[in-house]
Amino acid sequence: MDNYEIRAYAKINLSLDVTGRLENGYHLVKMVMQTVGIFDELRFEKTKDGIAITADSGELPGEQDNLIYKAASLMKEAYGISGGVKVSLKKNIPVAAGMAGGSTDAAAALKAMNELYGLGLSLRELQELGVKLGADIPYCLLGGTALAEGIGEILTPLPPVPGAVLLVAKPAINVSTRDVYQELDSHAIPSHPDVDGMLSAIRRGDLEGITGRLGNVLEMVTVERYPVIGRIKSLMLECGAKGSLMSGSGPTVFGIFETASGAEKALSRIRGYDLAPQTFVTEFVNA
Numbered sequence: 001m002d003n004y005e006i007r008a009y010a011k012i013n014l015s016l017d018v019t020g021r022l023e024n025g026y027h028l029v030k031m032v033m034q035t036v037g038i039f040d041e042l043r044f045e046k047t048k049d050g051i052a053i054t055a056d057s058g059e060l061p062g063e064q065d066n067l068i069y070k071a072a073s074l075m076k077e078a079y080g081i082s083g084g085v086k087v088s089l090k091k092n093i094p095v096a097a098g099m100a101g102g103s104t105d106a107a108a109a110l111k112a113m114n115e116l117y118g119l120g121l122s123l124r125e126l127q128e129l130g131v132k133l134g135a136d137i138p139y140c141l142l143g144g145t146a147l148a149e150g151i152g153e154i155l156t157p158l159p160p161v162p163g164a165v166l167l168v169a170k171p172a173i174n175v176s177t178r179d180v181y182q183e184l185d186s187h188a189i190p191s192h193p194d195v196d197g198m199l200s201a202i203r204r205g206d207l208e209g210i211t212g213r214l215g216n217v218l219e220m221v222t223v224e225r226y227p228v229i230g231r232i233k234s235l236m237l238e239c240g241a242k243g244s245l246m247s248g249s250g251p252t253v254f255g256i257f258e259t260a261s262g263a264e265k266a267l268s269r270i271r272g273y274d275l276a277p278q279t280f281v282t283e284f285v286n287a
Contacts, residue, residue, distance in 0.1 A: 098248025
């Protein structure tokens with residue numbers, strides 16, 4: 001195989017709790033991850049040597065700071081690959097948005113190198129490599145609906161959530177995940193999301209039970225810093241969302257709607273108030 005093309009899907013967090021902190025600075029989490037229908041498009045081509053990346057977005061970090069570059073480099077080093085790879089990226093997932101855009105691209109690179117160079121690695125082996133680069137990468141390799149624990153690398157696949165219409169809105173701000181977690185450490189968390197209740201609702205296929213238990217402890221930091229996040233959430237609920245939440249460390253907000261008309265109404269109002277330049281009407285995607 002000389003070429004490999006893949007869609008790298010974004011994620012949202014239906015629930016995100018922080019349960020502790022390790023001595024190395026990593027935070028212990030308990031969260032429900034869900035793939036959504038927003039994706040980057042990547043094409044990988046085997047070359048004689050080196051790693052070259054071209055992208056249609058100027059927002060991405062330079063090659064050696066890019067997670068795609070790091071993932072390909074890690075595979076070359078770990079398995080003694082002398083050949084290289086040329087990567088073309090069409091970036092659709094918002095950058096610095098709490099949707100694992102960098103991590104899902106890195107996961108795509110791990111899959112691509114595995115296929116291009118015939119390594120025959122299992123999902124578990126790819127996940128063990130991926131976690132060295134980022135805690136979300138093992139989940140991005142898995143996809144679908146899953147419980148993530150530990151630093152995010154201990155994954156339990158869950159049944160698919162019921163179908164719904166999603167509105168995703170990313171305000172014109174970028175958020176540092178590291179800064180949000182550091183700020184969280186200076187606060188006592190007054191209440192924790194009902195993750196166990198969320199798991200039960202997912203296993204029952206109960207959309208009302210899911211939307212009634214959306215929760216993200218990082219909102220207490222990011223929403224305070226950026227009130228526009230709270231405005232978008234309120235607007236989505238006013239337009240009929242069954243639930244609305246910030247994804248990850250933000251600033252992206254999603255709303256879960258039973259009908260497309262409600263999502264379109266909220267989309268129109270968000271655009272009308274100029275609250276978020278990047279908006280998507282999409283759906284849950286199962287692995």
